[in-house]
Amino acid sequence: MDSIHNPPDVSARPQCLARCCECFHVSGDNLRLLAFKPESVTDGPYIRAMLVQLPATKARKLHRKWGFLNWRPQPGARYFTCRHFDHTTRLCKAYDERPGMCRSYGETVPCSHGCGCGTGVASRIA
16 A cells, blocks of 8 residues: 555544654664664664654653643653654655554554554554
């Protein structure tokens, strides 16, 4: 399926807001692996290419917009958005090629972005 022209039908599952695509944290250990040994991480080269770093102030602003008024960036943490995330449609522009970490979020990894995603919801958008 070509997800740009034929995006998956997520209208029946409006609780997913795709926040996990808009702003997410990558641990320092994983960032080092992605920088120096991307092949040692599942889908590493793809993930490294999709990361767009956000300033901590932008991450905080997004979290406040989502209702997490007391959220603060962790000291030294780095936050990212995905280069394939369409901020207008809130859909993935590379849905069919997305890495395993996107496919599993909301499926085997619980959503932590307050969307209320249940099993299978986040992976349909992310």
